[in-house]
Amino acid sequence: xxxxxxxxxxxxxxxxxxxxxDPELWIQxxxxxxxxxxxxxxxxxxxxxxxxAIEKKASQF
Numbered sequence: 001x002x003x004x005x006x007x008x009x010x011x012x013x014x015x016x017x018x019x020x021x022d023p024e025l026w027i028q029x030x031x032x033x034x035x036x037x038x039x040x041x042x043x044x045x046x047x048x049x050x051x052x053a054i055e056k057k058a059s060q061f
Contacts, residue, residue, distance in 0.1 A: 005049055017036055
């Protein structure tokens, strides 16, 4: 099942950094600031938006 809110355009290096980690745990890794050019505020909002959409979809079952 596809959830469009859970898809975002990002740099390959950022996507590889996250891997299969839970996004909320991944964003708390302090190495992100040193190794990527990620904007933690924007990323945090995107994670909240995606998780909300996933929970909404899951509640429909």
